[in-house]
Amino acid sequence: MNQTVVIIGIGEMGGVFAKGFLRSGYPVYPVTRNMNLSDAVAQIPDPVLVLVAVAEKDLPDILAGIPDEWRGCLGLLQNELLPADWQRHHISNPTVISVWFEKKKGQDYKVFIPSPIYGPAADIISHSLKSIDIPCRILTTEDELLFELVLKNLYILTLNIAGLETLGTAENLWFNNNAFARSVVQEIIDVQSWQTQAELPRETLIEGMQQAIKAQPNHQCVGRSAAARLERTVTIADKAGLDVPTIREIYTRHAG
DSSP states (O other): OOOOEEEEOOSHHHHHHHHHHHHTTOOEEEEOTTSOHHHHHHHOSSOSEEEEOOOGGGHHHHHHTOOGGGGGGEEEOOTTOOHHHHHTTTOOSOEEEOOOEEOOTTSOOEEOSOEEEESTTHHHHHHHHHTTTOOEEEOOSHHHHHHHHHHHHHHHHHHHHHHHHHOSBHHHHHHHSHHHHHHHHHHHHHHHHHHHTSOOOHHHHHHHHHHHHHHSTTOBSOOTTHHHHHHHHHHHHHHHTOOOHHHHHHHHHHOO
16 A cells, blocks of 8 residues: 555645545545644654645644654645745755646636646656646756746736736736736746745746636636735835835735
8 A cells, every 4th residue: 555645734725636646546644724733643654745735824834833754755735835935944855736726615626737746756746636637747856846836926926916906817917908917927026036036037937827828718817815915925025125116006006
C-alpha cells in the first residue's frame, strides 16, 4: 500500500485533491480545523505528503505550527503564494502547485489550463489529478515556479481588483477595457516584483494571463475576496513605496 497523504483543510479544493489521491491508491488522512496537529502526527508520523489546503488567510498560522516531522514533505496550493511565504517559516523545498482549476460548492470542478507543479511530490500530485481528468505539467526549476506563481497572482489580482470597476467577465475586462486592465496589470507586476525582489518578464506574464482568459472567457471577475485583495495590494504598495495610481483610484471608490 502507498504511504498516506495528509490533507490539512478539507474544503472544496481539499476534496478534489482527496478524490485524486484516493483514485491513485493513496490513503488520505484529513486534518480539520478542530483537530490538533500534534495528535495527527502521532497517528501519521511519516506521510508521503502533507498538503496544506487551507485558505490564504489561514496559511501563515498553519505554517508556523507545522510539526517538525512534517516539515520536509509539505505541499502548498494557495492563491497569492510566493516563495517568501514558506521561507519565512524556515520551510525549504515544498511541493507547490499553481492551481488552474476551480471548485465551487455544488458544482463539479472546472479546468482553465494545465496546473504547473514543482517539488519532490510533483509526480504524486500530477498522477493523482490526472486520474480525475485534471491536466498538470511538472516544472523543473525554481525560476519556472516563481514565474508560474506570479502569473497566477497576476491573473487573480487583476480580475479581482480591476473587476471591481468593470464587473462582468474576464473577457469583458480584458478585451473591452484593455487599456484600463493593462494599467492595473503593470502596477500589480510592480508590486510582485518588489515582493519577490526579481526582475519579472512583463510581456511574457501578460501573454500568459491573456491565454488563461481566453481559456475561460466567461469567468466572473469579482469574487468574495476581491475587496480584501485590493486592500492587501495597497498595503504592500505602501510598504514598498510604490505609486500604483490606478489601483489607488480603485481603492478610493471601493475601500470598505
